[in-house]
Amino acid sequence: MKSIALLGMPNTGKSTLFNRLTGSTSRVGNWPGITVELLSGKILLGNDMVEIIDLPGIYDMHGFSEDEQVVRHFLHDNVPDLALIVLNATQIERQLSLLLQLKQFNLNMIVLLNMADEAKKLGITIDAAKMSAALGMPIFLLSAKYGNGYPEALQAITKALRYSTPGMPETVRSQLEQDEHIEREMSRVLQQSVQIPVHLSDNLTTRLDQVMLHPWLGLPIFFGIMYLLFQAIFFFGQPLQVGVSELFGWLRETTIAPLLGSLPAALQGLLLDGVYNGIATVAAFVPLIVLFFLFMAIVEDTGYLSRAAFLMDALMARMGLDGRSFVMLLMGFGCNVPALMGTRVMRSRSLRLLSMLVIPFSLCSARLQVFVFISAALFSPKAAPLVLFSLYLFSFASAILTALLFKRYYPNNEPFVLELPPYRFPTLRQMVMRGWHEVYQFLHRASKFIVAGVVLVWLLTNLPPSAVPASADTWAGMLGAWLHPVFAPIGITPDLTIALIFGFVAKEIVIGSLAVIYGMSGQALSGALALQLDWVQAYSFMLFTLIYTPCLSTIATLRNESKSIGFMWFSIVWSLALAWLLSFLFYQGARALGY
Amino acid sequence: MTLSSMNPGEIATIVSIHTDESLHQRLLAMGFRVGKHIELIRKARFSGPLQVRIGTTDILLRKAEAEKIMVQV
Numbered sequence: 001m002k003s004i005a006l007l008g009m010p011n012t013g014k015s016t017l018f019n020r021l022t023g024s025t026s027r028v029g030n031w032p033g034i035t036v037e038l039l040s041g042k043i044l045l046g047n048d049m050v051e052i053i054d055l056p057g058i059y060d061m062h063g064f065s066e067d068e069q070v071v072r073h074f075l076h077d078n079v080p081d082l083a084l085i086v087l088n089a090t091q092i093e094r095q096l097s098l099l100l101q102l103k104q105f106n107l108n109m110i111v112l113l114n115m116a117d118e119a120k121k122l123g124i125t126i127d128a129a130k131m132s133a134a135l136g137m138p139i140f141l142l143s144a145k146y147g148n149g150y151p152e153a154l155q156a157i158t159k160a161l162r163y164s165t166p167g168m169p170e171t172v173r174s175q176l177e178q179d180e181h182i183e184r185e186m187s188r189v190l191q192q193s194v195q196i197p198v199h200l201s202d203n204l205t206t207r208l209d210q211v212m213l214h215p216w217l218g219l220p221i222f223f224g225i226m227y228l229l230f231q232a233i234f235f236f237g238q239p240l241q242v243g244v245s246e247l248f249g250w251l252r253e254t255t256i257a258p259l260l261g262s263l264p265a266a267l268q269g270l271l272l273d274g275v276y277n278g279i280a281t282v283a284a285f286v287p288l289i290v291l292f293f294l295f296m297a298i299v300e301d302t303g304y305l306s307r308a309a310f311l312m313d314a315l316m317a318r319m320g321l322d323g324r325s326f327v328m329l330l331m332g333f334g335c336n337v338p339a340l341m342g343t344r345v346m347r348s349r350s351l352r353l354l355s356m357l358v359i360p361f362s363l364c365s366a367r368l369q370v371f372v373f374i375s376a377a378l379f380s381p382k383a384a385p386l387v388l389f390s391l392y393l394f395s396f397a398s399a400i401l402t403a404l405l406f407k408r409y410y411p412n413n414e415p416f417v418l419e420l421p422p423y424r425f426p427t428l429r430q431m432v433m434r435g436w437h438e439v440y441q442f443l444h445r446a447s448k449f450i451v452a453g454v455v456l457v458w459l460l461t462n463l464p465p466s467a468v469p470a471s472a473d474t475w476a477g478m479l480g481a482w483l484h485p486v487f488a489p490i491g492i493t494p495d496l497t498i499a500l501i502f503g504f505v506a507k508e509i510v511i512g513s514l515a516v517i518y519g520m521s522g523q524a525l526s527g528a529l530a531l532q533l534d535w536v537q538a539y540s541f542m543l544f545t546l547i548y549t550p551c552l553s554t555i556a557t558l559r560n561e562s563k564s565i566g567f568m569w570f571s572i573v574w575s576l577a578l579a580w581l582l583s584f585l586f587y588q589g590a591r592a593l594g595y
Numbered sequence: 596m597t598l599s600s601m602n603p604g605e606i607a608t609i610v611s612i613h614t615d616e617s618l619h620q621r622l623l624a625m626g627f628r629v630g631k632h633i634e635l636i637r638k639a640r641f642s643g644p645l646q647v648r649i650g651t652t653d654i655l656l657r658k659a660e661a662e663k664i665m666v667q668v
Contacts, residue, residue: 009624059624091651094626122651215640310655314643317657415618415660417625420646420653 001042002161003051003078007071007102008086009095010057011421013114017086017144018054019433021154026054026437032077034070046158053080061101067347075105082160083109089119089126089141090422092194096186099135109137110160112153116141118422122203124194131193145427205303205422212307222311226330229299233291233334234365240287248280266465270458278454281506282447285337285553289442290435292331292338297434299327300345301426306418313416319400320407322346322416325355329399332362336554340561341438348414356558357410357571358403360550363395366507367550371542373511377526378538387539391546398547398578442557449556457505461498461513470516476501490544490583491537500544506551536595540587547579596668599645599661601635607666609633614663622664625654633666 008014018026022041029040031053040053055074056067085102087095092113099111113119113126132139138156142149212221256276260268299305309323316326324345332339339359346352363371371391375384460476467473472481472494480487480497487497495517502513511525518528529538549555549572559568601607609631612619626649627633636646636653644655 060620062620093650094652097624209636213637213639213646215637219640306655310639310644310646313655313657314639314641317643415621416644416655416657417618417621417660418655419625420655422653 002081004082005080006054012086012088013144014086034073083107085111089113089116111139113141117143127193134189218311237288237291274455274458278451288335289338293435293438297431303421303423319403332359336550337557340557350410351412354410358399361398370510377529450552453552491540491587536590540583544579544583548576597662598664599658603637606634607668610665610667
């Protein structure tokens with residue numbers, strides 16, 4: 001099968017073009033010579049199937065960043081039949097250097113000057129024919145976003161694929177000395193074919209930035225936008241999440257349970273409460289992830305994410321993080337899973353890992369349910385809101401502490417030099433594609449892990465068969481009793497330890513598991529808890545619940561995003577240790593003070 | 596003087612860049628070249644990053660990086 005590689009600088013709309021070319025057929029895959037995964041898609045061009053590979057955006061063929069090396073190694077080991085060079089027409093005077101570097105590799109290539117619509121608005125005129133003659137290669141102006149010029153380009157691509165590639169020279173590195181020559185050629189071509197006004201007009205971006213990046217208003221506006229985003233995601237997401245779980249509950253009652261009715265009770269329980277509940281857990285995340293990435297696509301594609309990095313960088317840099325980590329940390333207060341997936345916007349691996357280590361401490365909406373229930377049961381209506389607020393403070397403090405402690409193990413050596421793109425309106429298509437793609441990734445990678453975890457916990461809390469489910473006689477109960485010496489110093493009873501084991505799967509089921517353990521629910525459960533626990537124990541339990549591993553879905557996401565089982569275990573162990581330590585300090589401290 | 600000591604609204608010429616090779620490459624690709632005009636658009640609060648403009652491109656960089664770039668107003 002013939003292959004086409006997409007090459008270009010960041011912010012050239014390369015991914016938009018890729019999506020337009022491949023539709024929704026793209027997949028992530030491994031390639032010889034490189035360790036990172038690349039997005040590719042197969043499409044029918046002319047009469048043949050062709051594979052299109054989206055290479056990372058790079059600034060320089062001779063550079064030393066991770067992405068630049070990936071591109072070089074990829075080209076070295078997988079010479080494509082055609083390279084599509086995507087350039088941003090509004091920055092042509094800068095981007096031409098990459099094109100000229102690539103020209104020296106003797107690749108079969110076609111040049112696409114993207115964002116032609118924006119260039120036109122800025123008053124930049126490009127004579128594609130003259131430039132094509134000057135460079136000796138086919139050049140097309142197009143707008144990948146709106147599709148102008150796209151059919152012509154596609155035709156040229158189909159045609160170009162009929163000729164074979166002359167082959168890739170081995171000596172890529174020897175081109176380094178050519179940089180001076182490139183500079184001269186750049187100015188020659190620019191002089192001939194491009195006219196740029198001396199001063200760019202005072203456009204919308206400049207005026208918007210005067211407000212959005214204002215010395216005093218910038219931060220309040222940033223927090224306002226974050227708050228609105230957060231509210232919007234949960235305003236729309238929570239009813240959808242409830243809807244999905246109700247749908248699954250209804251399916252269970254009307255279809256699945258009767259179908260399995262003839263099976264032995266234990267097997268029925270395993271299939272219904274284990275496997276089926278696992279699938280329902282996965283499904284409940286889908287609406288949140290779609291919404292989150294729909295909104296993140298807006299924040300990112302409009303160019304606001306770079307502005308957020310500008311505003312928050314001063315504070316976050318001291319913690320070894322950057323402004324984008326802060327956006328994800330805030331989003332984690334809704335749900336940790338999409339926030340972890342969102343760290344992909346960071347190119348530096350150590351910065352990403354440190355952000356991923358910190359995000360699980362964000363008090364997500366599932367944990368909030370637990371805290372609302374317990375604080376209502378154990379504290380007066382006046383004290384309960386203060387208790388909740390203090391837990392939010394602990395959440396931030398744990399994140400900051402973790403970042404400060406571990407920043408030297410994840411040194412961020414990638415210099416903070418970011419391009420600030422102009423504000424743009426993302427198209428609905430871009431947003432929907434993004435949401436769909438992320439959900440697909442989540443379902444594809446996390447579902448097996450989550451279902452297996454739910455089944456495991458079901459087995460622990462239901463075996464041996466003679467025991468009453470979730471009682472002290474089950475394996476979970478025995479584990480709870482065995483762990484008692486560890487949990488006694490923080491005031492957590494064996495009953496509550498079983499609930500913590502459930503909480504490992506998802507915080508949504510902690511209260512439900514307490515209902516099973518105590519054999520009562522709602523008001524009666526609140527009463528039982530108030531009788532069994534005093535407020536110091538209850539707070540210690542909430543503190544532990546806040547800080548230890550949020551849920552199986554978070555762990556599955558951590559593993560997938562970091563591609564490191566070691567990192568996943570490190571995150572689990574560190575959060576357990578910190579949870580125990582803080583609960584211990586709190587519980588023993590409160591007891592020592594006579595509470 | 597260094598890029599980091601410029602004031603918002605000032606335009607200067609890049610005189611020299613004193614960074615390690617990988618950052619140098621990156622800056623070159625972003626358009627930082629000796630002799631080019633550079634405008635400081637704004638600085639973030641609390642010694643945060645700087646926003647500069649070279650040609651048609653706006654770039655954010657931290658103060659630490661900006662201190663390695665010498666300019667002349």
